[in-house]
Amino acid sequence: MSEQRISGEQGRSLYDFIDVGTDAYRMTEGLTEEIVTRISEEKHDPEWMRTFRLEALRIYEQMRMPDWGPSIEGLDVGRIAAYVRPKTDMKDSWDQVPEEIRTAFDRLGIPKAEHEFLAGVGAQYDSELVYHNVRESVASQGVVYTDMESALTGEYAEMVRDHFMKLVPVTDHKFAALHGAVWSGGSFVYVPKGVHVDIPLQSYFRLNARGAGQFEHTLIIVDEGADLHFIEGCSAPKWNVANLHAGCVELFVRKGARLRYSTVENWSRNMYNLNTKRALVEENARMEWVSGSFGSHVSYLYPTTILKGAGADCEYTGITFAGQGQNLDTGARMVHLGEDTSSMITTKSISRGGGISTFRSAVEIRKSAARARATVDCSSLMLDDISRSDTVPEMDVRTGDANVGHEAKIGRISDEAVFYLMSRGVSEAEARAMIVSGFADSVSKELPLEYAAEMNNLIHLEMEGRA
Amino acid sequence: MSEKLLEVRNLSAGIEEGEILHGIDLEIRPGETHVLMGPNGAGKSTLGNTLMGNPAYQVTGGSVYFAGQDITKAPANERACLGMFMSFQNPLEVPGLSLESFIRSAIRQQTGKPIRLMQYQRKLEETMALLQMDPSYAQRDLNLGFSGGEKKKAEILQMLMLSPKLAILDETDSGLDVDAVRTVSAGIEAYHRQTDGALLIITHSTRILEALKVDRVHILVKGQLAASGGSELVEEINRSGFEAYLKEDAQA
Numbered sequence: 001m002s003e004q005r006i007s008g009e010q011g012r013s014l015y016d017f018i019d020v021g022t023d024a025y026r027m028t029e030g031l032t033e034e035i036v037t038r039i040s041e042e043k044h045d046p047e048w049m050r051t052f053r054l055e056a057l058r059i060y061e062q063m064r065m066p067d068w069g070p071s072i073e074g075l076d077v078g079r080i081a082a083y084v085r086p087k088t089d090m091k092d093s094w095d096q097v098p099e100e101i102r103t104a105f106d107r108l109g110i111p112k113a114e115h116e117f118l119a120g121v122g123a124q125y126d127s128e129l130v131y132h133n134v135r136e137s138v139a140s141q142g143v144v145y146t147d148m149e150s151a152l153t154g155e156y157a158e159m160v161r162d163h164f165m166k167l168v169p170v171t172d173h174k175f176a177a178l179h180g181a182v183w184s185g186g187s188f189v190y191v192p193k194g195v196h197v198d199i200p201l202q203s204y205f206r207l208n209a210r211g212a213g214q215f216e217h218t219l220i221i222v223d224e225g226a227d228l229h230f231i232e233g234c235s236a237p238k239w240n241v242a243n244l245h246a247g248c249v250e251l252f253v254r255k256g257a258r259l260r261y262s263t264v265e266n267w268s269r270n271m272y273n274l275n276t277k278r279a280l281v282e283e284n285a286r287m288e289w290v291s292g293s294f295g296s297h298v299s300y301l302y303p304t305t306i307l308k309g310a311g312a313d314c315e316y317t318g319i320t321f322a323g324q325g326q327n328l329d330t331g332a333r334m335v336h337l338g339e340d341t342s343s344m345i346t347t348k349s350i351s352r353g354g355g356i357s358t359f360r361s362a363v364e365i366r367k368s369a370a371r372a373r374a375t376v377d378c379s380s381l382m383l384d385d386i387s388r389s390d391t392v393p394e395m396d397v398r399t400g401d402a403n404v405g406h407e408a409k410i411g412r413i414s415d416e417a418v419f420y421l422m423s424r425g426v427s428e429a430e431a432r433a434m435i436v437s438g439f440a441d442s443v444s445k446e447l448p449l450e451y452a453a454e455m456n457n458l459i460h461l462e463m464e465g466r467a
Numbered sequence: 468m469s470e471k472l473l474e475v476r477n478l479s480a481g482i483e484e485g486e487i488l489h490g491i492d493l494e495i496r497p498g499e500t501h502v503l504m505g506p507n508g509a510g511k512s513t514l515g516n517t518l519m520g521n522p523a524y525q526v527t528g529g530s531v532y533f534a535g536q537d538i539t540k541a542p543a544n545e546r547a548c549l550g551m552f553m554s555f556q557n558p559l560e561v562p563g564l565s566l567e568s569f570i571r572s573a574i575r576q577q578t579g580k581p582i583r584l585m586q587y588q589r590k591l592e593e594t595m596a597l598l599q600m601d602p603s604y605a606q607r608d609l610n611l612g613f614s615g616g617e618k619k620k621a622e623i624l625q626m627l628m629l630s631p632k633l634a635i636l637d638e639t640d641s642g643l644d645v646d647a648v649r650t651v652s653a654g655i656e657a658y659h660r661q662t663d664g665a666l667l668i669i670t671h672s673t674r675i676l677e678a679l680k681v682d683r684v685h686i687l688v689k690g691q692l693a694a695s696g697g698s699e700l701v702e703e704i705n706r707s708g709f710e711a712y713l714k715e716d717a718q719a
Contacts, residue, residue, distance in 0.1 A: 417561060419520075422544040424573035426572060426576050438562050438564040440563070
């Protein structure tokens with residue numbers, strides 16, 4: 001592929017490059033007990049994990065496909081290769097990563113970002129991590145940041161076993177069961193009591209293989225009084241067959257701790273993104289989600305936060321941009337269990353070119369959550385007459401003293417505003433992009449700087465119809 | 468190049484529901500100050516918007532030339548890049564876009580050159596001081612939550628920062644208190660003095676004109692220019708209003 005194809009000027013092709021011949025081992029398509037056993041052998045699972053996988057497969061077979069969201073008829077799990085191992089094992093130096101894979105991450109700017117503003121990086125290519133490294137200054141504070149496979153057998157094996165798929169049980173839904181059966185890759189993070197990690201850690205997931213699935217598992221435990229910012233980035237090239245992403249993220253925020261989890265998701269338009277994310281927040285702890293969803297053909301994504309401890313607090317800030325051929329069903333769910341817990345959901349969604357964006361917010365205030373406070377604020381912007389935007393709010397309040405608020409706004413770009421900006425010399429496309437960027441501004445400024453720039457770039461590409 | 472900066476020839480325009488302007492002729496030379504007056508509903512704002520290229524109005528006949536170029540069909544941004552500007556009667560609010568960064572983008576688009584940041588910053592501060600604007604407005608979202616007076620000042624600020632060859636001021640004085648009118652007038656004077664820019668001031672009151680030397684006054688009634696003359700016309704309107712023109716029209 002020529003350099004030209006990957007320049008930013010060429011739109012989404014920045015993410016669309018395909019590397020050929022980078023997989024060393026590709027599991028037969030489909031899903032049988034034999035295949036799951038082979039994945040387990042390939043990965044040298046401990047015995048309990050092999051049993052766990054087979055049990056998850058049995059549950060998967062019994063559960064029904066979700067029938068309430070966007071159609072996933074185009075997805076035939078039987079034709080997805082669940083496991084594709086790249087031609088390398090994990091390295092802790094980019095120089096040792098095979099050149100064609102390293103080039104892929106270079107193009108995505110990962111090593112540069114690591115050098116400039118990250119405390120540690122994990123890079124997953126198809127089913128396995130190919131690179132993992134954490135700054136010495138961070139590691140010396142006792143912070144553990146490693147791939148899930150090493151974590152299963154390493155020093156923290158017990159802790160991993162105690163938490164793995166406890167927050168998102170395999171019985172949660174069909175794709176959680178699928179994940180339990182075939183998961184591979186992902187990261188384990190443990191931040192010890194009182195440790196503040198000043199600069200972010202990042203995992204980047206790249207799915208290169210055709211017709212494959214990526215099922216990484218992220219498990220983060222931020223111990224009492226500790227503080228962490230974790231960034232997750234994802235992208236994939238466009239194939240003409242369906243790819244599947246069914247990752248799982250489990251976050252434990254202990255007493256008085258803070259975790260910020262930022263995501264910029266930019267899967268290609270053939271991706272079914274059926275991801276599950278959940279956080280458990282204890283006493284006086286704080287969870288912050290920042291989420292940008294741009295890619296995929298169909299997404300089902302509803303990060304859930306369980307505010308368990310008294311005084312626990314969560315803020316969810318998200319933006320979704322659905323373009324042509326995309327149906328993005330996203331949302332956030334807050335479950336208030338503890339007294340004096342508070343949650344705030346702020347989202348923006350943009351739809352264009354016939355794209356469909358649905359935002360589901362769910363706030364549950366259980367009996368035990370005295371004096372809980374919750375606010376939901378969703379705004380949508382539709383850029384033409386053929387696009388769709390829906391908000392589906394749900395509130396279930398079981399206390400008498402809760403303070404809850406909900407606001408939803410749906411709008412279009414006003415022609416008068418476009419004319420106003422144009423009358424100062426900006427082109428029509430630029431004027432529209434300014435209005436859309438402005439609309440997204442309150443979310444984009446929450447993202448790390450590099451990602452805010454990427455998001456603005458994506459908005460401009462989307463506006464020009466080049467994405 | 469022609470001596471004429473703006474030349475409007477037999478211009479008719481309107482909205483979908485019907486024609487509003489019927490055969491307007493108007494010439495403005497560089498540096499001149501013209502005033503367009505007329506009763507409510509005469510089509511004054513329609514003329515301003517049509518000259519600036521608002522797509523909500525369609526030209527049904529005639530043509531508009533600016534700096535020797537036929538701009539009858541040009542989009543608003545091309546008109547702006549040629550040196551036209553309009554101060555809006557109701558400036559639009561744009562959340563998430565700061566006043567300062569918007570002016571910067573507009574200058575960059577118009578000049579096609581990168582901006583010297585220090586110089587730009589200084590000019591912005593000085594101009595805001597001239598207009599008695601709180602410096603914090605530079606970082607606020609464009610017009611969002613601005614009072615009526617602040618919005619009009621922000622329009623004049625944009626005019627002074629962009630230095631157009633012709634500025635159309637659409638009812639810039641309406642809804643302003645005496646002090647605000649004085650501040651806005653000072654801004655208009657500064658524009659006139661600094662750049663020798665031409666003005667087309669659309670107004671139905673005369674307060675804003677007190678401090679300005681007016682070259683030409685046009686009276687618009689029912690979509691047609693009923694009279695054009697020198698600044699004495701302003702005094703006449705002050706004395707007897709538009710009554711006479713409305714009657715004439717009724718007899719015709």
